[in-house]
Amino acid sequence: MFLNLLLIFVPIAFFLEFTNANGTLIFAASALAILPLAGWMGRATEELAARAGSTIGGLLNATFGNATELIIAFFALQAGKIEVVKASIIGSILGNLLLVMGLAVFLGGLKFRTQRFNIQSAGLVTSMLTLSVIALLVPTVFDLAARQTEAAGLVERLDVNLSDATAVVLILLYVANIVFSLVTHKDVLSTADEEGEEHGPNWSVLRAVGVLLGATILVGFMSEFLVGSLEVATRSFGLSEFFVGLILIPIIGNAAEHAAAVLFALRNKMDLAMTIALGSTVQVALLVAPLLVLASLLIGSPMSLVVSPIEMVAVFAAVIIANSVVRDGETNWLEGALLLGVYVLIGSAVFFYPA
Amino acid sequence: MFLNLLLIFVPIAFFLEFTNANGTLIFAASALAILPLAGWMGRATEELAARAGSTIGGLLNATFGNATELIIAFFALQAGKIEVVKASIIGSILGNLLLVMGLAVFLGGLKFRTQRFNIQSAGLVTSMLTLSVIALLVPTVFDLAARQTEAAGLVERLDVNLSDATAVVLILLYVANIVFSLVTHKDVLSTADEEGEEHGPNWSVLRAVGVLLGATILVGFMSEFLVGSLEVATRSFGLSEFFVGLILIPIIGNAAEHAAAVLFALRNKMDLAMTIALGSTVQVALLVAPLLVLASLLIGSPMSLVVSPIEMVAVFAAVIIANSVVRDGETNWLEGALLLGVYVLIGSAVFFYPA
């Protein structure tokens, strides 16, 4: 795969970092280096999942599926860039629902006139998506309401209390989701598992563990370099941190999902493409976001789940759009074009947004 | 039914009230006393409905179904607790869509792997629900908009005019709904009627009228005691009136619906469980809310339908969630858990909300 050529940027990023090179170069090199590493992490996880049998395997997939994002966000959190982390959570949801789904639907639709997928299982994932995203937004809604009536000090405490409570509820729902899909209703989403096994490479378990470990460690280093050079890079490109968090980091962190979803769409396996786009979003809301809240408590600079009104509305709109596209069990290139159109609009809005 | 044991709290509440006992005790006793009385009112109404033939019977059911809520709200209105009444209208919608539906779907889902219901009639009720809730929120939306541009005096008049106009439109739509379901499209929702007749107790009409009258009068007394002790009780429990109105009163007022919906779900009659949760919500929006507006005009302290932005968003989210759950005609325990999760989050948000 030509993506592996980008692995050359791993040593380059190390070299630039340790020679104290220009921040913009470090940023670009580490961003490019993450792309193939995320791919290797994904393939190693799938390999282990295939070997481990479907229950443990599903658990592995569901937990390490968004590992890259989580690692980048963790280093950003440690560097005190709380707003960037929050924007990257929102951006990841928007990216999955509009960009990943949009690209898959559009490119798949150019090749196949109408693509169909199992409306039953997609409908279930969409319900989950709607509910989990609404749960994620509860702190923002109450913050907005309280801000119109009360002193700022009380609002801060409300935000933290409510975000912690929300994080706990979200993780409980994540566990419920795991129990549902791996224990009580194993067969509903079984298509995805079978496909995974069929296409999985034939590695030894030991090699897979080694690759997973190595790639994870390297992603960690790259993420640290990326976050460290963020400020210099954004300044030299004239980008706001908001743009980087909402658009750039999610694209880097989700590149593996993008590639997989588009490949499945081009093979007319829309069930899998939709499962990736929708399932990954559910994971961000139910696992990535609450884990980052809890991690922020350990680090000592508590992050709330309160985002800006604009991010809330954008996410809400994306969920309504995804519902609307999934509803009829069919897609075509025009729907993909509309999804991409909305993503481009939101991207350009964030770009023009006064820093 | 073990609920009848709670009837002991009827005389206890009377005793406490007339001995000027501690307000918290009066509050607790009258709240507990309402639960079995609401059950008796519901059963007597159903009995009369079954005897009266399906048209008049349906009318009875549709009108007295939310009588308990209406009575509690009426006494709260008379005591000048307008904000509590408004919160209880919103809380009743949230309670029906998230808590009643959530409990029924979750508990039913633990017993049955997948529960199915007639998507056609549920879809119709959901359309009605969406439309009626949106109509109910029109005054709030315009209040918010006007508040950003105009002097407060004009906004007050807008609120009252618009709320009265909305109340009239809502009651007209309620009448239209009655005509639809009892005259022109009688058969669409007929399953519910048949079931009701089948399971209805074999009382004489006279006894049913007596029970209905007696229970209604007692609910009236209990509601007056409840409202009278509200302030003392909330202070001693450390609860805000917002929490009591939004969470506590709707749970007390809707207890009968909760029990019925869960029982039907456990018997795998999801059609009936959904009809109760959705239909009761429609009734709150189209009948309870406008009747309270009109009653407030008679009492002389006009209540508008303008609620806080947070209540508006919560109701909106609940409607989207209900749409999302109903859409595929199937439920499972995970969907129930998500509904309950969102309800718990909203509840804890209101709890943490600065008083």
Next chain:
Amino acid sequence: MFLNLLLIFVPIAFFLEFTNANGTLIFAASALAILPLAGWMGRATEELAARAGSTIGGLLNATFGNATELIIAFFALQAGKIEVVKASIIGSILGNLLLVMGLAVFLGGLKFRTQRFNIQSAGLVTSMLTLSVIALLVPTVFDLAARQTEAAGLVERLDVNLSDATAVVLILLYVANIVFSLVTHKDVLSTADEEGEEHGPNWSVLRAVGVLLGATILVGFMSEFLVGSLEVATRSFGLSEFFVGLILIPIIGNAAEHAAAVLFALRNKMDLAMTIALGSTVQVALLVAPLLVLASLLIGSPMSLVVSPIEMVAVFAAVIIANSVVRDGETNWLEGALLLGVYVLIGSAVFFYPA
């Protein structure tokens, strides 16, 4: 057709205008004169479309379908009435989704118990509708967000930049929509074309071109008179310009669609009625709105796409309602009554709204 009797108001409007008659009379006469002219424009366009073959014909229909609205809005733009133009864009969406659809569903439902339509093609148009309306609202959302954080000067520039970018994206999506429905997926919406040909009058092409040209020119004059007398008329009727833009102009401009949709509903051709109501809305969002933005740049008084929060919420609610009604592929009179109820509420809210 009795509508043609209103043609008498064409000369009356000319006479009143050139004798400098009372503005209110000019306003009423030109408004009434536009109704039959719009009908003639519609029929001539359909005739040409039928003659031109389905591809060019579809293009004609899709482009001139909202010509009346576009002409009125253009003259209002030239007169500097930017707020009226923006309100008329929003009002046109509300009118199509609530009033046109509501009248068709209600009146059709009085005649036929349950009316059915092809859920597949309606679902596709509804997806398009949802996506295009959300795209249209992106500038408003970002304006609201920016307004809470930044200096007014920066917001103005953001509004203009973002509105221009949005207009370009919308027109690209419009072209994509044309390509989709006339080239790659011609057959999906074919029912409408066949019907059109079948019922089309048997004119010669030349006569149709003549009628189209003549009616367009007359509509232009009438629109100029209408806009010129707007201020006097609104003052004498005690109406706000907001009411005129949001309610009155869209009713005048969409009268032809109203009549056509109701006629199709009364003939139980709900597919066509829904296509008119939904398709016309898509056209407003993807073609009328961006063309007016671009025209405003040429005229020299740039119009942004930023509307008031209330308009945004109303449009959003209308889209959710339309989704809810279309979803099950069936309609009845009660759904129509609810659509009309919401429209009446919004209308009365705008009427009571402090000017």
